[in-house]
Amino acid sequence: MIPRWLWFVALLLRIEVRGWNQLPRKTVRYSGVSEIRQSWHSGISHYLTMTLDENRGALYVGAREVIYMLDPNNIGKELRPPIVWEAPNERKIECVNKGRSNRTECFNYIRILQEFNDTHLFTCGTYAFQPKCAYIELSTFTLDSNNLEDGRGKCPYDPSTGHAGIVVDGALYSATLLNFLGTEPVIQRSVGQHNTLKTEYLATWLNGPNFVGSSHITESVGNELGDDDKIYFFFTERALEYDCYSEQVVSRVARVCKGDAGGARTLQRKWTSFLKARLVCSIPELQLHFNLLQAVYTLRTNHWRDTQFYAVFQALWGDVSVSAVCQYSIQDIQKVFDGSYKEYHEQAKKWGPYSDSVPSPRPGSCITDVHRRHGVTSSLELPDNTLNFAKTHPLMDDSVQPIHGRPLLVRKGVNFTTIAVHRTEGLQGELYDVLFIGTGNGWLNKAVRLGSSVHLIEELQMFDKPNPVHSLVLSRRMSFVFAGSPSGLVQLPFADCSKYRSCADCVLARDPFCAWNVNISRCVPSDEQYGDLLLQDVQASDTSICEVQYNKAVKPLSRNLTVAIGTNVVLPCELTSNLAQPVWTFNGRELSQEDNNSMLYDITLQALVILGVGVHHSGTYCCFSVEQGARFASERYQLGVVASPSLTLESRAPMDGLGLVWMMVIALGAVCLALFLAVLYLRRKLQDEMEKGSKSLENTLVYPIQLPSQPKMTKCLPSADSDEKLWDPSSFYYSDGSLKIVPGHALCQNSTGSSSPSGNGIPGQPLPSPPLHSPNHMLLSGVRGSSSNGYIRLTLGGGVGEERPPLGELNEELRWKLKQRQTLPDSNPEESSV
Template sequence: MTPGGAMLLILLPVLFLLSGVSWAATVSELEDVHNQAKVLDPEKFEGVSNFSTFLLERSSGVLFLGARDAILSMDTNELDKPPRKIIWDVPEDKRASCVAKGKTEVDCHNYIRLLEFLGDGRIYVCGTYAFDPQCAFLELSSFTLEKTEDGGVRMETGKGKCPFEPSQHYTAVMAGGILYTAATSNFLGTLFDISRATGTEQERIRTERSINWLSDPEFVSSAFIEQSADSNPTGDDDKIYFFFTEVAKEYDLYTKVKVPRVARVCKSDVGGMKTLQRRWTTFLKAQLVCEDKPSGQRYNILTDVFTMQHTQGDPSSTHFYGLFTSQWEREELSAVCVFSLSDISKVLDGPFKELKKNCENWINPEPVPTPRPGQCLNTALKAEGFESSLKLPDKVLTFVRDHPLMENSVTAAPLLVRKGISYTKLAVNQRGSGEETRGVVLHLGTDRGELHQVEVVNQNTTLLQEIPLFSPQEPINNILLHKGQALVGSPLSLARVQAEGCALYPNCEVCARARGLGCVWDTEEEACRNTDAKPGPDDTVDDALRKCNIQEARCSPSIRELRVYLGLRLLLPCVQLSPRPCTWEYPPHRHTRQHHSDLGVTVTEESLGKYICTCQEVEPGVRDLIPCRRAAYHLTLTDPEAGETAAMTGNRHVLALYIFFFCGGAALGAFLLYFMKRRHTSGCKGHRLPDNSLSEKGLGSSATPQSPSSASLMSEGFRLTEKRNGTATTNTTTTLLSSQGNGSHHGNSYSGNLIHCNPSNGNGNALYANCNTSSSGLQFAEILAPEMLNGRTGERERELGEGDEVDKELRDGLGEGMKGLEDEFASLPMVKSAAPLARCEESSI
């Protein structure tokens, strides 16, 4: 054992003692989670992991899960029952051939990316099959894959139906028993197609191989909009919509600009006779713009889309809820915009964009021929003799080939903007129907295993709950709504959460915030109940909040008194859900810095006083923005003499502790080094080690690789980790943020498993490798002085009172002593050496 190892043994009890608080918080949080949701243990799946695709049989409640080398079936009504399992893996020789072609062994499995009902008692199943996509048929009655005469799985090629690589973005939808897909179509992943992938050979058509049609797209979602006879008097053809992000070719900029798109094809399209043979003749696309016009912030990366009919049975009432982020923001950012089908149809029926250039000048646009290019077949066109796309004239097909992009964009303002959080999946349910619609509830999955529920009434959003479901290493990649419940999936597990009804809101404050959804708090039963009565002038969210024990309204929070000391760094939280601006009022000084909507403050004599955060909201029938106070604080200086006394006492205790451990560690390390040197000298019969043997085989050596699941405390440095708004942050800045949600790391590592998320309607995935980055030096985080006060649901609030001053000063002294210990260790040569880096997989879904 090296002296560094001896020092590590000495430090372990101290580190375990400090981490005990975090562990206890984690256990408490997990107990709260299981009271709200049914979360399955990953061990229940018997080693099957990497769940990427969900398919629900709504009549029976049976959920089918596509995983790595396996397909599972579970009864969502009885999750305690063990799942049924089908193994569909890749032969060893085929996996070896895949690895020989330069692919990783982890990727050379069969990742099930497609599960779709065929309507004849079977499910169409497709997997990557070691970079050679294959499809099979699953018999529902026997839950087995169809076999050939020799007993093997009956397979057919999956090229064009399923991606080659687990990491590739992908989406598919079944329309009338025919599969429509958007995927890569070659081994290298450089060719992209939106195609009709099944049916007769003559009807299998795809997009033109042109950057004007598809330019390095990342497919997200797809939807089949079927017209009913009653709502379709013109006999218009049914349509399939695809949502994706691609590199824009209409902008002349020095960098690649990504834009979100919606594309449309028609179900009866069979291609052209001469021009566009076996190609779409109805492919049109338009840009989606999710922009907050007052601030000019635009969100241009599409992450997920949820399709919902606002009026059941009326396809024209379809709305698409899009989940966005920004290409230009360095920090995590998520926004939600909603687009109506009618707005998309208007843009696709509008003018075409002219992309051709001549001498760097835009030329005059070509005249639009008749019949209109890209138009779906309807009764009028059939009456003119165009019963099929094969009869369209060449001038129409040539025009649509050269003009797939529309001039106008489909625009919407964001319903929700959250900074510091990365959302991965979105599902929406509506309260009420038709004219009685009260609002919608957004169910948002994060990349850290949390489910957030956000109420949207009129143009105002309210955060209702933040529910931690899985460990921070498990992103949520599937959300399905069924019978008032949300089935939430991660790459390793499954959870069932109550999604509808006022009864899911656990306390008076959350129930009051859901007043716009028709919820009221019953004081006798102490439960949240549903009411059909519409809120009156004296029955608002603010009035409902005042009836709760907190005695404060949504826009008039009570002032939190914070007792601070000079030099303390604070982060005052102010929850901003809408994209409308938030401003701070505070004493005039220069020791503040705004972090998104929160405010960072370094305490000085000039910075004491009141801090008030005010955001803008919209009231029904009122055009102007209404100011709403979201947070209020008052900073007062704690007793300086008590602080100095406590600090000196704490410093003396910490110094004595430091001297004891340092001397003991040095003595033990010297003894072990002497003992090992004597033993090695006798074993080598007099051969001496070179002078640099310690640096070669000691702590700084890379000869001993670290496992990602067991990072070295000396190489990574022990840090107190906290989470704000769903994002883990590790720093030495004392903040006012804490969380009862998933703020404490659960310590779970899944080395050896391929973990991925699914940001595209159950089919597009993103792989998250579980790696630890190492840094030299031992660091101790500053002990938190005042705890955080926050209006967010699921986060703790605690005010520092008079009785906490002594404890606070003791913690301050301990923090300064720890800093001295950190500096002393940083000066040691063994700590300055470069720490070994953990090896991890970089491929991602």
């Protein structure tokens, strides 16, 4: 049997070999992202919800306990004062008493913020694990916190729980967890004049789901069957139709009819039109399945039949994350819901397709003209056999396959979290879908769909610190993308064309938003009115359209390097893109590995490495970045190799050099001998002085330290208005005139106060008085814990009968302290002395 880890490695290699792991052409770090605008508010976090009203020119943002109305042209500008919607303290206390965190959970996180009608927004928040909903009046941008609605079934309790919600014709269609424990999932309709409906509490309907999105499709418009509009929900759940050795978590798409009114006797106040099917995103030949659905975006067109859904998935093999993007059509989803049902076969003890006759009218369908001709005008008039079948057969047998049968994009080592798509027109009139994909570490992947695959244009680091992108909103009028994360909000243009410095670079980007301006020799936004002066080729990226006069690339400056023989030289080469390959020339001739084994190109360093250079390596080195036949000059080096100075000296005057060396050796030897004799003399004299013992050795070391914070600490020098004196001025000096104490910045302590919690002394062991004659271990702890620039006298010896502290231990502590002080960024060299 093949080990699992070996199978995992082989799978990743197959992904690489087959080209599934796509690389972005450009990688732009946070410092290089231009035209970025940020909105940071002190104390505010979790920008989870955004709604853009381009008619009013307002961006509504829901964060933790606050709602903003921002200018979409500049998100740093607030159009109205923010709405502060906090959960009351008593609710937060109840939340904590129920075992929830008072740092991360017991707040009011805004999870729903949508347009309700022309005059109001509808919003819901977690409200410290007691969900509440309210209305916001747009004219004044105010929220009436005195008239709150119960948010159960509309908004999740937990801010980290997935949910979906959409307002359609004054009704909220929501998918969330109905109770505090999160054990009762529900898809329901509430708010407004419609009858409240919800899913049946059965594992066959919903089994531990995690909802990620919803969408309203107007299928009644221009429908020859007189069909109804539908609401689609996307989620993951634990599958029941597989045995314990197969996938347990799968992705789903479910639907309900907008006109559903529930059943008369069976399925009262329950959906009669609820159906669900598996959503597949996989690479069949690799047997690689992406089951963790993260987000779905609905790309709408002029007609609902052309509606497409873009979904991002995650998968985890070992410690490596793999993400994918799959595309689905509304018509493929319809075919699955019109197909056969799946049921559990008792005899075989397994799930399989339902093969018997299907009741009429068809279970799970909306009311159409066919129903009306048979006298059924409402779901309340459906017969019980149809409703009973719908109750026990909510799952479809077929699965929804992606367009082209495989993912559009796969990336290894990246976690996709959300997606938004914009359809734009190229210069030649073609339509392109541009994908904006947020990641778990705060990056934005930008790609363009080209048939059955995508070209990954670039990846941008939007936040200086890793933060997951929770929400993405696009402004088509202003060509902006807004990204929300736990730490802040970011605004970016659809494209930064200025980063492309030549015509070939601009064309190779294959960005529908950018084109090369022939007249001004610059890459500019393609929506600018230049006519035939713009060059662009998104489909083929053919750089031959860039004639010589159009491709005025800036030539790199030559860098002069002079090194000694035998040196290892590294010549960096910054490539124009991640898809480019380096080509080096030496004195105008292209280098190859066969030319010189001492030269190699290091992929990690992105540099040419020359090991042990010789004189023959002197010359001009040029690095070119080559991509699809286009060559860009990146770096130019003028390398000079000279002999070592010592070798030069010996070759010119070997005898003179030898005499000079001997003179230096003799001089250094004499100095070392003198220093050795001086050290012996001072050591012997110090020992003689210490052996006298008739009186204490009055030696003082001065060093910037802080006394330990202990009870009965000696006070600092009194202020001018105090009559208290700690020492007589004469006590500052010894009889020989040497300084005893140098006043500095030592901390003041009250002589009768209690010890500071942050003190350096040992808790429960007060410092003996006076502090300058404390035991050696207390003195050393004072030195070790010091962080100020105050000066204090350290007595190295004691009086008659006192135990003298070990001199070696104290010297070690002072040596350690000196080394530590040298590393402090704010230390004063003049004060750090002994």
